[in-house]
Amino acid sequence: MHPSRLIAAVALAAALPVAAHASQELATSKNCMACHSVDKKLVGPAFKDIAAKYKTDKAAPAQLSQSIVKGSSGKWGPIPMPPNPVSEADAGALAKWVLSL
Template identity: 60%
Template sequence: MKRTLITLAMSLSVAAPAFADQALATSKNCMACHAVDKKLVGPAYKDVAAKYAGQAGAADKLAEHIMKGSSGIWGPVPMPANPQVKPDEAKKLADWVLSLK
């Protein structure tokens, strides 16, 4: 079943790039604190994309924040480390977030 959902999500990425890695974000529990277009515990992904738009190295910086956590960037609530996210997954998630408009 999980393989079928992943295959479906990958096939939808051609037709709907905004959902290209939302399945990965959901599976890694990112969507518990973040949403694409509204602030929850953390900032909306579209706000993150806007803040880092055009910055060199933004994807690598975000990937590191995803894995190791961060604090003070978006206010007093820290983002915890996510050891369940592998480096290649973090990069994929960061690229996806930065692609949102």
């Protein structure tokens, strides 16, 4: 790759929003890990259990994103999930990350 193209590619990657790189670090920074874990139930279900439940549901990314933003109740038992103050982009990225587990 030509050096000027490499510099342009690095600059473009640096300009991408953090939400495009959702990970456990993003989940931790948005306080998701206070109630959830990747592989075991805490207050809420394990992220891997969520991924397994919705693995064939094509609407799952949008549904989970809305549950993150607006909260939900009754999907995993009696304890409701409160709404979370995250951007739509972060919620979408978090939903996709959870479903990838």
